[in-house]
Amino acid sequence: MPDATVATIEESPQPPPRRRRLKRSERLALIVGVFILLPIALVWVYPFIWVFSSSLKSNSEIFGSLNPFTSTLHLDNYVRAWREADMGRYLLNTIFVTGMSIVISVTVNALLGYVLGRYTFPGKKVIYGLLALVVFLPQGYTVIPIFDLIDSLGLSGSLWGITLAEAGGVSVIVVLLFAGYFAQLPKELEEAATMDGAGFLRIFAQVYLPLAKPVLATAVILQFMHAWNDFLLPLVLTLSQPDLRTLAVGIYSLQNQYFSDWGMMSAASTIALLPIIIVFIVLQKYFIESFSGAVKG
Structure with a gap:
Protein backbone atom coordinates (compact mmCIF):
# COMPACT_ATOMS: atom_id res chain seq x y z
CA MET A 1 0.00 0.00 0.00
CA PRO A 2 2.69 2.57 0.82
CA ASP A 3 4.39 1.78 -2.52
CA ALA A 4 1.10 2.28 -4.38
CA THR A 5 0.56 5.57 -2.57
CA VAL A 6 4.06 6.76 -3.50
CA ALA A 7 3.55 5.74 -7.14
CA THR A 8 0.23 7.56 -7.23
CA ILE A 9 1.85 10.71 -5.85
CA GLU A 10 4.70 10.51 -8.34
CA GLU A 11 2.36 9.97 -11.31
CA SER A 12 -0.04 12.74 -10.36
CA PRO A 13 0.25 15.72 -12.74
CA GLN A 14 2.09 18.71 -11.41
CA PRO A 15 0.16 21.97 -11.32
CA PRO A 16 1.26 24.47 -13.96
CA PRO A 17 3.62 27.17 -12.68
CA ARG A 18 1.89 30.33 -11.67
CA ARG A 19 2.66 33.36 -13.79
CA ARG A 20 4.34 36.16 -11.95
CA ARG A 21 2.17 39.20 -11.64
CA LEU A 22 3.70 42.33 -13.07
CA LYS A 23 4.46 45.12 -10.70
CA ARG A 24 2.72 48.43 -11.14
CA SER A 25 5.87 50.06 -12.48
CA LEU A 75 -3.85 40.65 -60.78
CA ASP A 76 -2.79 41.39 -64.34
CA ASN A 77 -0.14 43.73 -62.88
CA TYR A 78 1.77 40.66 -61.71
CA VAL A 79 1.34 38.91 -65.04
CA ARG A 80 2.69 41.91 -66.93
CA ALA A 81 5.52 42.40 -64.44
CA TRP A 82 6.54 38.75 -64.83
CA ARG A 83 6.31 38.69 -68.61
CA GLU A 84 6.71 42.20 -70.02
CA ALA A 85 9.14 43.51 -67.39
CA ASP A 86 11.02 40.17 -67.37
CA MET A 87 10.94 39.84 -63.58
CA GLY A 88 11.13 36.05 -63.93
CA ARG A 89 14.59 36.24 -65.49
CA TYR A 90 15.75 38.83 -62.95
CA LEU A 91 14.51 36.63 -60.09
CA LEU A 92 16.50 33.63 -61.36
CA ASN A 93 19.59 35.83 -61.78
CA THR A 94 19.22 37.09 -58.22
CA ILE A 95 18.78 33.59 -56.82
CA PHE A 96 21.93 32.40 -58.59
CA VAL A 97 24.03 35.40 -57.54
CA THR A 98 22.80 35.28 -53.95
CA GLY A 99 23.21 31.55 -53.50
CA MET A 100 26.71 31.29 -54.96
CA SER A 101 27.92 34.45 -53.22
CA ILE A 102 26.81 32.96 -49.88
CA VAL A 103 28.93 29.86 -50.52
CA ILE A 104 32.02 31.87 -51.52
CA SER A 105 31.69 34.64 -48.94
CA VAL A 106 30.97 32.42 -45.93
CA THR A 107 33.84 30.08 -46.83
CA VAL A 108 36.38 32.89 -47.25
CA ASN A 109 35.27 34.82 -44.16
CA ALA A 110 35.25 31.68 -42.02
CA LEU A 111 38.78 30.75 -43.14
CA LEU A 112 40.06 34.25 -42.47
CA GLY A 113 38.40 34.32 -39.06
CA TYR A 114 39.83 30.87 -38.29
CA VAL A 115 43.39 31.96 -39.04
CA LEU A 116 43.05 35.20 -37.07
CA GLY A 117 41.43 33.46 -34.13
CA ARG A 118 43.62 30.35 -33.83
CA TYR A 119 47.09 31.42 -34.98
CA THR A 120 49.68 33.98 -33.94
CA PHE A 121 51.86 35.47 -36.68
CA PRO A 122 53.67 38.75 -37.47
CA GLY A 123 51.39 41.49 -38.76
CA LYS A 124 48.24 40.16 -37.13
CA LYS A 125 47.47 43.48 -35.44
CA VAL A 126 48.04 45.27 -38.75
CA ILE A 127 45.42 43.06 -40.38
CA TYR A 128 42.96 43.86 -37.61
CA GLY A 129 43.65 47.56 -38.14
CA LEU A 130 43.08 47.29 -41.90
CA LEU A 131 39.83 45.43 -41.33
CA ALA A 132 38.67 48.18 -38.99
CA LEU A 133 39.46 50.80 -41.65
CA VAL A 134 37.45 48.90 -44.27
CA VAL A 135 34.31 49.47 -42.20
CA PHE A 136 34.53 53.21 -42.89
CA LEU A 137 35.24 52.82 -46.63
CA PRO A 138 32.18 53.76 -48.74
CA GLN A 139 31.13 51.24 -51.37
CA GLY A 140 31.30 53.87 -54.11
CA TYR A 141 35.09 54.06 -53.82
CA THR A 142 35.47 50.36 -54.66
CA VAL A 143 33.10 50.12 -57.64
CA ILE A 144 35.64 51.09 -60.33
CA PRO A 145 38.46 48.82 -59.06
CA ILE A 146 36.02 45.90 -58.79
CA PHE A 147 34.73 46.56 -62.31
CA ASP A 148 38.30 46.65 -63.68
CA LEU A 149 39.17 43.43 -61.85
CA ILE A 150 36.09 41.59 -63.12
CA ASP A 151 36.76 42.84 -66.65
CA SER A 152 40.41 41.73 -66.45
CA LEU A 153 39.29 38.25 -65.43
CA GLY A 154 36.99 38.09 -68.45
CA LEU A 155 33.85 37.74 -66.31
CA SER A 156 32.18 41.08 -67.04
CA GLY A 157 29.59 39.46 -69.31
CA SER A 158 28.46 36.65 -67.03
CA LEU A 159 26.59 36.05 -63.79
CA TRP A 160 29.80 34.69 -62.30
CA GLY A 161 31.30 38.16 -62.52
CA ILE A 162 28.42 39.65 -60.52
CA THR A 163 28.62 36.76 -58.07
CA LEU A 164 32.34 37.24 -57.52
CA ALA A 165 31.84 40.98 -57.05
CA GLU A 166 29.11 40.40 -54.45
CA ALA A 167 31.14 37.79 -52.58
CA GLY A 168 34.53 39.45 -52.93
CA GLY A 169 34.14 42.11 -50.28
CA VAL A 170 35.25 40.97 -46.83
CA SER A 171 32.50 41.31 -44.23
CA VAL A 172 34.49 42.69 -41.32
CA ILE A 173 31.77 42.00 -38.77
CA VAL A 174 31.51 38.35 -39.84
CA VAL A 175 35.29 37.88 -39.84
CA LEU A 176 35.60 39.32 -36.34
CA LEU A 177 32.73 37.16 -35.11
CA PHE A 178 34.40 34.04 -36.52
CA ALA A 179 37.78 35.07 -35.07
CA GLY A 180 36.34 35.68 -31.61
CA TYR A 181 34.37 32.44 -31.64
CA PHE A 182 37.27 30.27 -32.84
CA ALA A 183 39.68 31.90 -30.37
CA GLN A 184 37.70 30.74 -27.33
CA LEU A 185 37.41 27.08 -28.43
CA PRO A 186 39.75 24.65 -26.60
CA LYS A 187 43.13 24.01 -28.18
CA GLU A 188 42.94 20.32 -27.21
CA LEU A 189 40.54 19.73 -30.11
CA GLU A 190 43.17 20.82 -32.60
CA GLU A 191 45.90 18.79 -30.88
CA ALA A 192 43.77 15.64 -30.90
CA ALA A 193 42.91 16.09 -34.58
CA THR A 194 46.60 16.66 -35.42
CA MET A 195 47.56 13.43 -33.66
CA ASP A 196 44.98 11.62 -35.82
CA GLY A 197 46.72 12.94 -38.94
CA ALA A 198 44.32 15.74 -39.84
CA GLY A 199 45.69 18.73 -41.75
CA PHE A 200 44.78 22.41 -41.70
CA LEU A 201 41.69 22.22 -43.90
CA ARG A 202 40.39 19.02 -42.34
CA ILE A 203 40.68 20.45 -38.81
CA PHE A 204 38.89 23.60 -39.94
CA ALA A 205 36.08 21.85 -41.85
CA GLN A 206 35.45 18.84 -39.62
CA VAL A 207 36.37 20.05 -36.12
CA TYR A 208 35.98 23.80 -35.68
CA LEU A 209 33.46 24.87 -38.33
CA PRO A 210 30.65 22.55 -37.10
CA LEU A 211 31.07 24.08 -33.62
CA ALA A 212 30.58 27.60 -35.01
CA LYS A 213 26.94 27.16 -36.10
CA PRO A 214 25.72 30.40 -34.42
CA VAL A 215 28.26 32.52 -36.31
CA LEU A 216 27.70 30.47 -39.46
CA ALA A 217 24.00 31.28 -39.34
CA THR A 218 24.82 34.97 -38.84
CA ALA A 219 27.16 34.97 -41.85
CA VAL A 220 24.61 33.28 -44.13
CA ILE A 221 21.78 35.64 -43.19
CA LEU A 222 23.87 38.81 -43.53
CA GLN A 223 25.29 37.78 -46.92
CA PHE A 224 21.82 36.82 -48.15
CA MET A 225 20.42 40.23 -47.24
CA HIS A 226 23.40 42.02 -48.78
CA ALA A 227 23.46 40.15 -52.09
CA TRP A 228 19.68 40.13 -52.55
CA ASN A 229 19.27 43.87 -51.94
CA ASP A 230 22.49 45.22 -53.46
CA PHE A 231 21.99 47.73 -56.24
CA LEU A 232 25.17 49.66 -57.07
CA LEU A 233 27.51 46.84 -58.09
CA PRO A 234 24.94 44.94 -60.21
CA LEU A 235 23.94 48.23 -61.86
CA VAL A 236 27.51 48.97 -62.97
CA LEU A 237 28.25 45.40 -64.05
CA THR A 238 25.04 45.01 -66.09
CA LEU A 239 24.91 48.34 -67.94
CA SER A 240 25.71 46.64 -71.24
CA GLN A 241 24.08 43.30 -70.33
CA PRO A 242 20.35 43.79 -69.57
CA ASP A 243 19.77 40.03 -69.45
CA LEU A 244 22.06 39.79 -66.39
CA ARG A 245 20.17 42.30 -64.26
CA THR A 246 19.18 41.42 -60.73
CA LEU A 247 15.81 42.32 -59.21
CA ALA A 248 16.99 45.62 -57.74
CA VAL A 249 18.41 46.80 -61.07
CA GLY A 250 15.46 45.43 -63.03
CA ILE A 251 12.95 47.40 -60.95
CA TYR A 252 15.04 50.54 -61.35
CA SER A 253 15.08 50.08 -65.13
CA LEU A 254 11.27 50.11 -65.23
CA GLN A 255 11.31 53.87 -64.61
CA ASN A 256 12.50 54.41 -68.17
CA GLN A 257 10.16 51.97 -69.91
CA TYR A 258 7.03 52.00 -67.77
CA PHE A 259 7.31 55.17 -65.76
CA SER A 260 3.55 55.81 -65.75
CA ASP A 261 2.55 52.22 -64.94
CA TRP A 262 2.81 52.34 -61.16
CA GLY A 263 0.66 49.25 -60.74
CA MET A 264 3.14 47.09 -62.60
CA MET A 265 6.10 48.70 -60.83
CA SER A 266 4.48 47.97 -57.47
CA ALA A 267 3.88 44.36 -58.54
CA ALA A 268 7.55 44.02 -59.52
CA SER A 269 8.61 45.49 -56.17
CA THR A 270 6.36 43.03 -54.35
CA ILE A 271 7.91 40.13 -56.26
CA ALA A 272 11.34 41.32 -55.11
CA LEU A 273 10.27 41.90 -51.50
CA LEU A 274 8.29 38.74 -50.82
CA PRO A 275 11.20 36.22 -50.84
CA ILE A 276 13.32 38.18 -48.38
CA ILE A 277 10.32 38.84 -46.11
CA ILE A 278 9.45 35.14 -46.12
CA VAL A 279 13.06 34.16 -45.41
CA PHE A 280 13.25 36.63 -42.54
CA ILE A 281 9.97 35.43 -41.02
CA VAL A 282 11.11 31.80 -41.21
CA LEU A 283 14.64 32.48 -39.93
CA GLN A 284 14.02 35.32 -37.48
CA LYS A 285 14.40 32.93 -34.53
CA TYR A 286 17.73 31.66 -35.85
CA PHE A 287 18.75 35.22 -36.74
CA ILE A 288 18.36 36.36 -33.12
CA GLU A 289 19.89 33.18 -31.70
CA SER A 290 22.86 33.40 -34.05
CA PHE A 291 23.69 36.92 -32.91
CA SER A 292 23.28 36.08 -29.24
CA GLY A 293 25.31 32.90 -29.62
CA ALA A 294 28.04 34.73 -31.53
CA VAL A 295 28.26 37.43 -28.85
CA LYS A 296 28.36 34.88 -26.02
CA GLY A 297 31.05 32.93 -27.85
Missing part, protein backbone atom coordinates in the same frame (compact mmCIF):
# COMPACT_ATOMS: atom_id res chain seq x y z
CA GLU A 26 6.36 47.19 -14.95
CA ARG A 27 2.76 47.46 -16.21
CA LEU A 28 3.19 51.22 -16.63
CA ALA A 29 6.44 50.72 -18.56
CA LEU A 30 4.74 48.11 -20.78
CA ILE A 31 1.83 50.43 -21.56
CA VAL A 32 4.13 53.36 -22.33
CA GLY A 33 6.29 51.12 -24.52
CA VAL A 34 3.28 49.93 -26.52
CA PHE A 35 2.01 53.49 -27.06
CA ILE A 36 5.46 54.58 -28.26
CA LEU A 37 6.39 51.57 -30.38
CA LEU A 38 3.00 50.95 -32.00
CA PRO A 39 2.94 54.24 -33.99
CA ILE A 40 6.56 53.70 -35.00
CA ALA A 41 5.72 50.17 -36.21
CA LEU A 42 2.73 51.45 -38.19
CA VAL A 43 4.82 54.16 -39.86
CA TRP A 44 7.50 51.60 -40.72
CA VAL A 45 5.05 49.02 -42.08
CA TYR A 46 2.81 51.42 -44.06
CA PRO A 47 5.14 51.74 -47.11
CA PHE A 48 5.12 47.94 -47.51
CA ILE A 49 1.32 47.88 -47.23
CA TRP A 50 1.07 50.72 -49.78
CA VAL A 51 3.33 48.94 -52.28
CA PHE A 52 1.45 45.64 -51.96
CA SER A 53 -1.97 47.28 -52.20
CA SER A 54 -0.84 49.41 -55.16
CA SER A 55 0.22 46.25 -56.98
CA LEU A 56 -3.46 45.26 -57.04
CA LYS A 57 -4.77 48.61 -58.31
CA SER A 58 -4.89 50.63 -61.50
CA ASN A 59 -3.06 53.96 -61.78
CA SER A 60 -6.25 55.96 -61.16
CA GLU A 61 -7.00 53.96 -58.01
CA ILE A 62 -3.45 54.31 -56.69
CA PHE A 63 -3.49 58.11 -56.68
CA GLY A 64 -7.25 58.50 -56.24
CA SER A 65 -7.27 57.85 -52.48
CA LEU A 66 -5.09 56.79 -49.59
CA ASN A 67 -7.30 53.79 -48.86
CA PRO A 68 -5.05 50.70 -49.10
CA PHE A 69 -8.02 48.47 -50.02
CA THR A 70 -9.75 48.16 -53.37
CA SER A 71 -12.89 46.46 -54.58
CA THR A 72 -11.31 45.24 -57.85
CA LEU A 73 -8.06 43.27 -57.75
CA HIS A 74 -5.83 43.90 -60.78
Whole structure:
Protein backbone atom coordinates (compact mmCIF):
# COMPACT_ATOMS: atom_id res chain seq x y z
CA MET A 1 0.00 0.00 0.00
CA PRO A 2 2.69 2.57 0.82
CA ASP A 3 4.39 1.78 -2.52
CA ALA A 4 1.10 2.28 -4.38
CA THR A 5 0.56 5.57 -2.57
CA VAL A 6 4.06 6.76 -3.50
CA ALA A 7 3.55 5.74 -7.14
CA THR A 8 0.23 7.56 -7.23
CA ILE A 9 1.85 10.71 -5.85
CA GLU A 10 4.70 10.51 -8.34
CA GLU A 11 2.36 9.97 -11.31
CA SER A 12 -0.04 12.74 -10.36
CA PRO A 13 0.25 15.72 -12.74
CA GLN A 14 2.09 18.71 -11.41
CA PRO A 15 0.16 21.97 -11.32
CA PRO A 16 1.26 24.47 -13.96
CA PRO A 17 3.62 27.17 -12.68
CA ARG A 18 1.89 30.33 -11.67
CA ARG A 19 2.66 33.36 -13.79
CA ARG A 20 4.34 36.16 -11.95
CA ARG A 21 2.17 39.20 -11.64
CA LEU A 22 3.70 42.33 -13.07
CA LYS A 23 4.46 45.12 -10.70
CA ARG A 24 2.72 48.43 -11.14
CA SER A 25 5.87 50.06 -12.48
CA GLU A 26 6.36 47.19 -14.95
CA ARG A 27 2.76 47.46 -16.21
CA LEU A 28 3.19 51.22 -16.63
CA ALA A 29 6.44 50.72 -18.56
CA LEU A 30 4.74 48.11 -20.78
CA ILE A 31 1.83 50.43 -21.56
CA VAL A 32 4.13 53.36 -22.33
CA GLY A 33 6.29 51.12 -24.52
CA VAL A 34 3.28 49.93 -26.52
CA PHE A 35 2.01 53.49 -27.06
CA ILE A 36 5.46 54.58 -28.26
CA LEU A 37 6.39 51.57 -30.38
CA LEU A 38 3.00 50.95 -32.00
CA PRO A 39 2.94 54.24 -33.99
CA ILE A 40 6.56 53.70 -35.00
CA ALA A 41 5.72 50.17 -36.21
CA LEU A 42 2.73 51.45 -38.19
CA VAL A 43 4.82 54.16 -39.86
CA TRP A 44 7.50 51.60 -40.72
CA VAL A 45 5.05 49.02 -42.08
CA TYR A 46 2.81 51.42 -44.06
CA PRO A 47 5.14 51.74 -47.11
CA PHE A 48 5.12 47.94 -47.51
CA ILE A 49 1.32 47.88 -47.23
CA TRP A 50 1.07 50.72 -49.78
CA VAL A 51 3.33 48.94 -52.28
CA PHE A 52 1.45 45.64 -51.96
CA SER A 53 -1.97 47.28 -52.20
CA SER A 54 -0.84 49.41 -55.16
CA SER A 55 0.22 46.25 -56.98
CA LEU A 56 -3.46 45.26 -57.04
CA LYS A 57 -4.77 48.61 -58.31
CA SER A 58 -4.89 50.63 -61.50
CA ASN A 59 -3.06 53.96 -61.78
CA SER A 60 -6.25 55.96 -61.16
CA GLU A 61 -7.00 53.96 -58.01
CA ILE A 62 -3.45 54.31 -56.69
CA PHE A 63 -3.49 58.11 -56.68
CA GLY A 64 -7.25 58.50 -56.24
CA SER A 65 -7.27 57.85 -52.48
CA LEU A 66 -5.09 56.79 -49.59
CA ASN A 67 -7.30 53.79 -48.86
CA PRO A 68 -5.05 50.70 -49.10
CA PHE A 69 -8.02 48.47 -50.02
CA THR A 70 -9.75 48.16 -53.37
CA SER A 71 -12.89 46.46 -54.58
CA THR A 72 -11.31 45.24 -57.85
CA LEU A 73 -8.06 43.27 -57.75
CA HIS A 74 -5.83 43.90 -60.78
CA LEU A 75 -3.85 40.65 -60.78
CA ASP A 76 -2.79 41.39 -64.34
CA ASN A 77 -0.14 43.73 -62.88
CA TYR A 78 1.77 40.66 -61.71
CA VAL A 79 1.34 38.91 -65.04
CA ARG A 80 2.69 41.91 -66.93
CA ALA A 81 5.52 42.40 -64.44
CA TRP A 82 6.54 38.75 -64.83
CA ARG A 83 6.31 38.69 -68.61
CA GLU A 84 6.71 42.20 -70.02
CA ALA A 85 9.14 43.51 -67.39
CA ASP A 86 11.02 40.17 -67.37
CA MET A 87 10.94 39.84 -63.58
CA GLY A 88 11.13 36.05 -63.93
CA ARG A 89 14.59 36.24 -65.49
CA TYR A 90 15.75 38.83 -62.95
CA LEU A 91 14.51 36.63 -60.09
CA LEU A 92 16.50 33.63 -61.36
CA ASN A 93 19.59 35.83 -61.78
CA THR A 94 19.22 37.09 -58.22
CA ILE A 95 18.78 33.59 -56.82
CA PHE A 96 21.93 32.40 -58.59
CA VAL A 97 24.03 35.40 -57.54
CA THR A 98 22.80 35.28 -53.95
CA GLY A 99 23.21 31.55 -53.50
CA MET A 100 26.71 31.29 -54.96
CA SER A 101 27.92 34.45 -53.22
CA ILE A 102 26.81 32.96 -49.88
CA VAL A 103 28.93 29.86 -50.52
CA ILE A 104 32.02 31.87 -51.52
CA SER A 105 31.69 34.64 -48.94
CA VAL A 106 30.97 32.42 -45.93
CA THR A 107 33.84 30.08 -46.83
CA VAL A 108 36.38 32.89 -47.25
CA ASN A 109 35.27 34.82 -44.16
CA ALA A 110 35.25 31.68 -42.02
CA LEU A 111 38.78 30.75 -43.14
CA LEU A 112 40.06 34.25 -42.47
CA GLY A 113 38.40 34.32 -39.06
CA TYR A 114 39.83 30.87 -38.29
CA VAL A 115 43.39 31.96 -39.04
CA LEU A 116 43.05 35.20 -37.07
CA GLY A 117 41.43 33.46 -34.13
CA ARG A 118 43.62 30.35 -33.83
CA TYR A 119 47.09 31.42 -34.98
CA THR A 120 49.68 33.98 -33.94
CA PHE A 121 51.86 35.47 -36.68
CA PRO A 122 53.67 38.75 -37.47
CA GLY A 123 51.39 41.49 -38.76
CA LYS A 124 48.24 40.16 -37.13
CA LYS A 125 47.47 43.48 -35.44
CA VAL A 126 48.04 45.27 -38.75
CA ILE A 127 45.42 43.06 -40.38
CA TYR A 128 42.96 43.86 -37.61
CA GLY A 129 43.65 47.56 -38.14
CA LEU A 130 43.08 47.29 -41.90
CA LEU A 131 39.83 45.43 -41.33
CA ALA A 132 38.67 48.18 -38.99
CA LEU A 133 39.46 50.80 -41.65
CA VAL A 134 37.45 48.90 -44.27
CA VAL A 135 34.31 49.47 -42.20
CA PHE A 136 34.53 53.21 -42.89
CA LEU A 137 35.24 52.82 -46.63
CA PRO A 138 32.18 53.76 -48.74
CA GLN A 139 31.13 51.24 -51.37
CA GLY A 140 31.30 53.87 -54.11
CA TYR A 141 35.09 54.06 -53.82
CA THR A 142 35.47 50.36 -54.66
CA VAL A 143 33.10 50.12 -57.64
CA ILE A 144 35.64 51.09 -60.33
CA PRO A 145 38.46 48.82 -59.06
CA ILE A 146 36.02 45.90 -58.79
CA PHE A 147 34.73 46.56 -62.31
CA ASP A 148 38.30 46.65 -63.68
CA LEU A 149 39.17 43.43 -61.85
CA ILE A 150 36.09 41.59 -63.12
CA ASP A 151 36.76 42.84 -66.65
CA SER A 152 40.41 41.73 -66.45
CA LEU A 153 39.29 38.25 -65.43
CA GLY A 154 36.99 38.09 -68.45
CA LEU A 155 33.85 37.74 -66.31
CA SER A 156 32.18 41.08 -67.04
CA GLY A 157 29.59 39.46 -69.31
CA SER A 158 28.46 36.65 -67.03
CA LEU A 159 26.59 36.05 -63.79
CA TRP A 160 29.80 34.69 -62.30
CA GLY A 161 31.30 38.16 -62.52
CA ILE A 162 28.42 39.65 -60.52
CA THR A 163 28.62 36.76 -58.07
CA LEU A 164 32.34 37.24 -57.52
CA ALA A 165 31.84 40.98 -57.05
CA GLU A 166 29.11 40.40 -54.45
CA ALA A 167 31.14 37.79 -52.58
CA GLY A 168 34.53 39.45 -52.93
CA GLY A 169 34.14 42.11 -50.28
CA VAL A 170 35.25 40.97 -46.83
CA SER A 171 32.50 41.31 -44.23
CA VAL A 172 34.49 42.69 -41.32
CA ILE A 173 31.77 42.00 -38.77
CA VAL A 174 31.51 38.35 -39.84
CA VAL A 175 35.29 37.88 -39.84
CA LEU A 176 35.60 39.32 -36.34
CA LEU A 177 32.73 37.16 -35.11
CA PHE A 178 34.40 34.04 -36.52
CA ALA A 179 37.78 35.07 -35.07
CA GLY A 180 36.34 35.68 -31.61
CA TYR A 181 34.37 32.44 -31.64
CA PHE A 182 37.27 30.27 -32.84
CA ALA A 183 39.68 31.90 -30.37
CA GLN A 184 37.70 30.74 -27.33
CA LEU A 185 37.41 27.08 -28.43
CA PRO A 186 39.75 24.65 -26.60
CA LYS A 187 43.13 24.01 -28.18
CA GLU A 188 42.94 20.32 -27.21
CA LEU A 189 40.54 19.73 -30.11
CA GLU A 190 43.17 20.82 -32.60
CA GLU A 191 45.90 18.79 -30.88
CA ALA A 192 43.77 15.64 -30.90
CA ALA A 193 42.91 16.09 -34.58
CA THR A 194 46.60 16.66 -35.42
CA MET A 195 47.56 13.43 -33.66
CA ASP A 196 44.98 11.62 -35.82
CA GLY A 197 46.72 12.94 -38.94
CA ALA A 198 44.32 15.74 -39.84
CA GLY A 199 45.69 18.73 -41.75
CA PHE A 200 44.78 22.41 -41.70
CA LEU A 201 41.69 22.22 -43.90
CA ARG A 202 40.39 19.02 -42.34
CA ILE A 203 40.68 20.45 -38.81
CA PHE A 204 38.89 23.60 -39.94
CA ALA A 205 36.08 21.85 -41.85
CA GLN A 206 35.45 18.84 -39.62
CA VAL A 207 36.37 20.05 -36.12
CA TYR A 208 35.98 23.80 -35.68
CA LEU A 209 33.46 24.87 -38.33
CA PRO A 210 30.65 22.55 -37.10
CA LEU A 211 31.07 24.08 -33.62
CA ALA A 212 30.58 27.60 -35.01
CA LYS A 213 26.94 27.16 -36.10
CA PRO A 214 25.72 30.40 -34.42
CA VAL A 215 28.26 32.52 -36.31
CA LEU A 216 27.70 30.47 -39.46
CA ALA A 217 24.00 31.28 -39.34
CA THR A 218 24.82 34.97 -38.84
CA ALA A 219 27.16 34.97 -41.85
CA VAL A 220 24.61 33.28 -44.13
CA ILE A 221 21.78 35.64 -43.19
CA LEU A 222 23.87 38.81 -43.53
CA GLN A 223 25.29 37.78 -46.92
CA PHE A 224 21.82 36.82 -48.15
CA MET A 225 20.42 40.23 -47.24
CA HIS A 226 23.40 42.02 -48.78
CA ALA A 227 23.46 40.15 -52.09
CA TRP A 228 19.68 40.13 -52.55
CA ASN A 229 19.27 43.87 -51.94
CA ASP A 230 22.49 45.22 -53.46
CA PHE A 231 21.99 47.73 -56.24
CA LEU A 232 25.17 49.66 -57.07
CA LEU A 233 27.51 46.84 -58.09
CA PRO A 234 24.94 44.94 -60.21
CA LEU A 235 23.94 48.23 -61.86
CA VAL A 236 27.51 48.97 -62.97
CA LEU A 237 28.25 45.40 -64.05
CA THR A 238 25.04 45.01 -66.09
CA LEU A 239 24.91 48.34 -67.94
CA SER A 240 25.71 46.64 -71.24
CA GLN A 241 24.08 43.30 -70.33
CA PRO A 242 20.35 43.79 -69.57
CA ASP A 243 19.77 40.03 -69.45
CA LEU A 244 22.06 39.79 -66.39
CA ARG A 245 20.17 42.30 -64.26
CA THR A 246 19.18 41.42 -60.73
CA LEU A 247 15.81 42.32 -59.21
CA ALA A 248 16.99 45.62 -57.74
CA VAL A 249 18.41 46.80 -61.07
CA GLY A 250 15.46 45.43 -63.03
CA ILE A 251 12.95 47.40 -60.95
CA TYR A 252 15.04 50.54 -61.35
CA SER A 253 15.08 50.08 -65.13
CA LEU A 254 11.27 50.11 -65.23
CA GLN A 255 11.31 53.87 -64.61
CA ASN A 256 12.50 54.41 -68.17
CA GLN A 257 10.16 51.97 -69.91
CA TYR A 258 7.03 52.00 -67.77
CA PHE A 259 7.31 55.17 -65.76
CA SER A 260 3.55 55.81 -65.75
CA ASP A 261 2.55 52.22 -64.94
CA TRP A 262 2.81 52.34 -61.16
CA GLY A 263 0.66 49.25 -60.74
CA MET A 264 3.14 47.09 -62.60
CA MET A 265 6.10 48.70 -60.83
CA SER A 266 4.48 47.97 -57.47
CA ALA A 267 3.88 44.36 -58.54
CA ALA A 268 7.55 44.02 -59.52
CA SER A 269 8.61 45.49 -56.17
CA THR A 270 6.36 43.03 -54.35
CA ILE A 271 7.91 40.13 -56.26
CA ALA A 272 11.34 41.32 -55.11
CA LEU A 273 10.27 41.90 -51.50
CA LEU A 274 8.29 38.74 -50.82
CA PRO A 275 11.20 36.22 -50.84
CA ILE A 276 13.32 38.18 -48.38
CA ILE A 277 10.32 38.84 -46.11
CA ILE A 278 9.45 35.14 -46.12
CA VAL A 279 13.06 34.16 -45.41
CA PHE A 280 13.25 36.63 -42.54
CA ILE A 281 9.97 35.43 -41.02
CA VAL A 282 11.11 31.80 -41.21
CA LEU A 283 14.64 32.48 -39.93
CA GLN A 284 14.02 35.32 -37.48
CA LYS A 285 14.40 32.93 -34.53
CA TYR A 286 17.73 31.66 -35.85
CA PHE A 287 18.75 35.22 -36.74
CA ILE A 288 18.36 36.36 -33.12
CA GLU A 289 19.89 33.18 -31.70
CA SER A 290 22.86 33.40 -34.05
CA PHE A 291 23.69 36.92 -32.91
CA SER A 292 23.28 36.08 -29.24
CA GLY A 293 25.31 32.90 -29.62
CA ALA A 294 28.04 34.73 -31.53
CA VAL A 295 28.26 37.43 -28.85
CA LYS A 296 28.36 34.88 -26.02
CA GLY A 297 31.05 32.93 -27.85
